[in-house]
Amino acid sequence: MAAYSFSVIGVLVLCLLSILLAIHSGSSKGRAGALSGPVLPADDDNLLYRIDRVHMNAVEALPPFVVASVLAMMVRVSAGALATLVWVYVAIRLIHVVVYLRGGKAAKGGDIRTILYVSGALVNVVLIATTAVATIR
DSSP states (O other): OGGGHHHHHHHHHHHHHHHHHHHHHHHHHHHHTOOSSOOSSOOTTOHHHHHHHHHHHHHHHHHHHHHHHHHHHHTTOOHHHHHHHHHHHHHHHHHHHHHHHHOSGGGGSSHHHHHHHHHHHHHHHHHHHHHHHHHHO
């Protein structure tokens, strides 16, 4: 398992990001006097909404990537290839968090958010395909 150290650390960074965003979302709601649950108005101009949404995005993106990463280790995908995919995905997720929390035009959708979403999805698809190929070898 030592061969996968960089991949494991990357996956743990994604898990930690999700936890930190949960804390940030909860504390932001508490300071604003908002109830737990969905934030209204659901508008990208609303910072509280963006904090909650970026947390939910992180939570939604985590399971498929973590499952595929663990399976990749189990079927012995190349440690270097897996680490590359994991850290590219970590970078995409971190950039997404920064872009969305910063607000402005980029947070309202369009090119940057679309590129980040599609890039993350493609990395995940490549990871799943790589794992599938390693499984049948």
